[in-house]
Amino acid sequence: MAVRLxxxxxxxxxxxxxxxxxGEHRPESDWDLGVYYRGDLDLAALGALAGPDVEVAGPGGWGPWVNGGAWLRVDGVAVDWILRDLDRVERVWEDCRAGRYEVGVQPGHPLGFWSPCYPGEVALGQVLADPAGELTALRAAASVYPEPLREALVAGAWEAEFLVAGAAKGAARADSLYVSLCLSRAFGVLVQALFAADRRWCLNEKGALAAAELLPSAPAGFGERVRTLLGAPGTTAAALTATVSAARALIEETRAALSS
Structure with a gap:
């Protein structure tokens, strides 16, 4: 399939x-194929390859960052095609090398789509078809985590303290939704910083906490403390305030560990 694509x-x-x-898959895991293109993409040819019962979403069809693709069933197995604009991926890679990143709104990514995911996908993926050697060269370059990006993501952990300050105001009003959103993002920001501190690419939210709690900069009990705080933040002003207080302590502890 990769050769034909x-x-x-x-x-x-x-x-x-x-x-x-x-190598982290389970028997029921999908097969994800990143389809990297430049310029105009022949969607009709992709559709013919996918088959008559498969809808191919063109660039932008699935949102500004995930882009587009198709969902297939091959001998009963789920195979996902995910479009990636190679020109854009290379621009993001240059930004990452300079310590620049952005977080965009993207359906399916509740904490947003973090742009370093693009080179991270290449660094952690396996090249299946690469006629001109472009993906192979980019994968070799992205295998070395950029120090400027590491510094920028670790420094970006400041946002977690800003968010917990906002959560405290919401807690006083017993605003459970606002508190939960603030804390979820605060911990997500810390997870990104912990991955970066260990020079590891973080591709999305799924499974990120379980991996982050094992990293050397993570405070003792980081994962369990996050799960406890997010699992039952409370419904009253008093309960929410206690949750926010515990979250603030964990955030301060994590930032101190990141700076040591």
Whole structure:
């Protein structure tokens, strides 16, 4: 399939991504194929390859960052095609090398889509088809985590303290939704910083906490403390205030560990 995808006009290469590329998959895990293209992509040719019962979403069809693709069933197995604009991926990679990143709104990513995911996918993926060697070269470069990006993401942990200050105001009003949103994002920001501190690519929210709690900069009990705070933040002003207080302590402890 990867070889046939690479023959579609506009496609430059195909990578295996997700848990199967990293050897972390379960029997029911999907097969994720990153379809990297430049310029105009022949959607009709992609549709012909996918088959008559499969809808192919063109660039932008699935949102500004995930872009587009298709969901297939091959011999009863789920296979996902995920479009990636290689020109854009390379621009994001240059930003990461300079210590710049952005977080965009994207359906399916409740904490937002963090732009370093693009080079991270290449670094952690497996090249399946690469006629011009472009993906292979980019993968080799992205295998070394950029120090400027590491510094920027670790420094970005300041946002967690800003969020917990806002959560305290919401707690006084017994605003459970606002408190939960603030704390979820605060811990998500810390997870990104913990990954960066260990020079590891964080691709999305799924499974990120379980991995982050094992990293050397994570405070003792980090994962369990986060799960407890998010699992039962409370419904009254008093309960929410206690949760926010405990969250503030964990955030301060994590930031101190990141700066040591």
């Amino acid at each position: 690479a023959e579609v006009p506009g496609v430059r290469g195909v990578m295996l991504g997700g848990s199967r590329a990293r």
